[in-house]
Amino acid sequence: MPSRTPRRSSGTPDLTSYDLLAPQLSGGKDSAVTMAVFMQSARDAGVEERVFSYHSSLGVLEWPAVVFDGTRYPGVSELAALRSAAFGVPPERHIEVTRTLPGPDGTRMPHSLLTEIAAYGRFPRMGSPYCRKAAKESVVSSAWTPIVRRLGRELGRPVRILKVMGLRSDEGTERRKRPAFRTVQANSARTVDEWLPIKDWPTDAVKEWHTGAPVPYSWTDDSAPGAGDWAGTSRCSCSLCVFASKRDLLLSIRRRPRLADLYAEVEQVRGDSFRPDWRITDLIRHAGQCGAPDPGVICPDDGPEFTTLVNQVRAALQKEPRKEPQLARENRRALCDGCTAHH
Numbered sequence: 001m002p003s004r005t006p007r008r009s010s011g012t013p014d015l016t017s018y019d020l021l022a023p024q025l026s027g028g029k030d031s032a033v034t035m036a037v038f039m040q041s042a043r044d045a046g047v048e049e050r051v052f053s054y055h056s057s058l059g060v061l062e063w064p065a066v067v068f069d070g071t072r073y074p075g076v077s078e079l080a081a082l083r084s085a086a087f088g089v090p091p092e093r094h095i096e097v098t099r100t101l102p103g104p105d106g107t108r109m110p111h112s113l114l115t116e117i118a119a120y121g122r123f124p125r126m127g128s129p130y131c132r133k134a135a136k137e138s139v140v141s142s143a144w145t146p147i148v149r150r151l152g153r154e155l156g157r158p159v160r161i162l163k164v165m166g167l168r169s170d171e172g173t174e175r176r177k178r179p180a181f182r183t184v185q186a187n188s189a190r191t192v193d194e195w196l197p198i199k200d201w202p203t204d205a206v207k208e209w210h211t212g213a214p215v216p217y218s219w220t221d222d223s224a225p226g227a228g229d230w231a232g233t234s235r236c237s238c239s240l241c242v243f244a245s246k247r248d249l250l251l252s253i254r255r256r257p258r259l260a261d262l263y264a265e266v267e268q269v270r271g272d273s274f275r276p277d278w279r280i281t282d283l284i285r286h287a288g289q290c291g292a293p294d295p296g297v298i299c300p301d302d303g304p305e306f307t308t309l310v311n312q313v314r315a316a317l318q319k320e321p322r323k324e325p326q327l328a329r330e331n332r333r334a335l336c337d338g339c340t341a342h343h
Ligand code: SF4
Pocket: 113, 124, 129, 131, 132, 135, 237, 238, 240, 241, 242, 243
């Protein structure tokens, strides 16, 4: 059983050798534990002031704040900021970034991952998970650029950055294979190493750590906000992730029916299915007819940001896709005995 005093995995890097320490925060349960473990290491090494935390916001696609039984529960971006502050990073060193594109008047405007999927014409797949790069990795990497330029001038050498992430072996084969420490980028301007300080933590230990933690975990991890039963979704990033489990997807569809319908619109117009094995159109029907977990709460998705997303996605669908949809038309799996996938 892990104690609240963070422990180190083997291969803890020498934090004093980095110019920028950059934990990547999300709303997921692993993120808070990672931040606690990492910040303890930064304090031990006396380099706390080199920490800038980052959250790559997925905007309307990530879990929003909800009010349930008179209590407000924070959304993903808010949770990331709360975690950063709770473990000692001042607000001016917590940076929320999001993907943007030039708007009609020349100013930059948020460009949602779903708009990108609609424009591209294909959903992300295991072999090409472009969503992670487009919506997260490249956005955070760009956000480092001003610091890299400034420090690079001062130091006269490539800036050394440590990217700290909360990935764990328990989350799947791909993550189990990923080393806890590796160099992910090296050029004349920057060297970026990646560290996964809680890679070996089991899921139960992470949940146990959250008992009495200074910041709550996301409401979506429970069967209903505040239930405290960990019977909600098993992950917390895009509400509708193409790599999520069937249960997570069915629950998310029931919690965000308007968002699910928008994904279905993209699927129907482009012809590519949400996943190789299931169309979201079939998942929506299955969730409504054959059973899905009780949502506990339903997000209205009726605000101006959602309307902007709908308009952006529909505008993208009016144009030719950048890629011909041709992947994953076969290999559908039945959702249940009474609700087979429709070809
Ligand atoms: S949550 Fe899923 S769909 Fe969203 S960016 Fe991450 S991998 Fe892609």
